[in-house]
Amino acid sequence: MTEYVKQDYWDEVARHLPAREIGGDLVAGDDTPFYRIKRAAFLEKLLAPALADATTILEVGSGPGGNVGWLTRRGKKVTGADISPEMLAQARANVEAEFVQTDGSTLPFDDRSFDAVFAATVLQHNQPADAEALLREMARVAATSVHLFEDTSVLPVRDRPSHWLRRPSWYAQVLEANGFVLTKRERLRQTAQEAMAVLVRTASPRTRHEGARTTERHRKIEAALLPATRAIDAVVPPAVGLTRMSFSRRG
Numbered sequence: 001m002t003e004y005v006k007q008d009y010w011d012e013v014a015r016h017l018p019a020r021e022i023g024g025d026l027v028a029g030d031d032t033p034f035y036r037i038k039r040a041a042f043l044e045k046l047l048a049p050a051l052a053d054a055t056t057i058l059e060v061g062s063g064p065g066g067n068v069g070w071l072t073r074r075g076k077k078v079t080g081a082d083i084s085p086e087m088l089a090q091a092r093a094n095v096e097a098e099f100v101q102t103d104g105s106t107l108p109f110d111d112r113s114f115d116a117v118f119a120a121t122v123l124q125h126n127q128p129a130d131a132e133a134l135l136r137e138m139a140r141v142a143a144t145s146v147h148l149f150e151d152t153s154v155l156p157v158r159d160r161p162s163h164w165l166r167r168p169s170w171y172a173q174v175l176e177a178n179g180f181v182l183t184k185r186e187r188l189r190q191t192a193q194e195a196m197a198v199l200v201r202t203a204s205p206r207t208r209h210e211g212a213r214t215t216e217r218h219r220k221i222e223a224a225l226l227p228a229t230r231a232i233d234a235v236v237p238p239a240v241g242l243t244r245m246s247f248s249r250r251g
Ligand SMILES: C[S@@+](CC[C@H](N)C(=O)[O-])C[C@H]1O[C@@H](n2cnc3c(N)ncnc32)[C@H](O)[C@@H]1O
Pocket: 006, 010, 011, 026, 027, 028, 029, 060, 061, 062, 063, 064, 066, 067, 081, 082, 083, 084, 087, 102, 103, 104, 105, 119, 120, 121, 122, 125, 126, 130, 134
């Protein structure tokens, strides 16, 4: 496996983003038909209900600022934090909010500074010791709740150098040791769609870096396979995919 150096990797992803077609609500995922469906489901079904009661919010791993912008437009006071200077530069250019740089080992905020602290597809890109340190810090600066939105699986697997698919119980164990209890767990029903997206990505040019524009052929194949995989996901319980894990401060 090639070495995964977080800041370099995410700076490189950020440099690819301006050339994509996804436009509008900037996000750090791929610009494919499935990713758009996943992104919409994340915002409406997972993120909005999780943060309904919070006013002050910290997003750790805010990337180019898509989530911060989306929440800010809905009246929330959101701060973004990210390891990548290139991501932060794009976020600051696109969203009027405070953004800070951090590698997550220490968050530059006082204890219990925010109503809610969340991360979306961030911890899955951190090796275990770094993910644990980041979760400890998220727990420290959250007054009331911590929300994680990570790709999880029924079996743990590191399927790419940059990607650790963990069980939800791994996250729950770390946050429970830091004073929080799991109050809600929900995985999107997209297992067949996730598997299809992996297959199409694997068959695409190997030189494409994450975040880079996909080919028209790639997007067309995904679009053609989506109806069948969505039909499967409507009836099969989800085994992998984006999972909301919400935690409340104990006592
Ligand atoms: C897949 S992107 C997700 C961006 C955003 N949360 C979204 O949903 O569009 C992961 C982001 O997390 C950041 N990141 C990864 N590990 C981090 C860490 N330990 N501390 C701070 N940021 C981190 C990366 O730089 C990148 O911007």
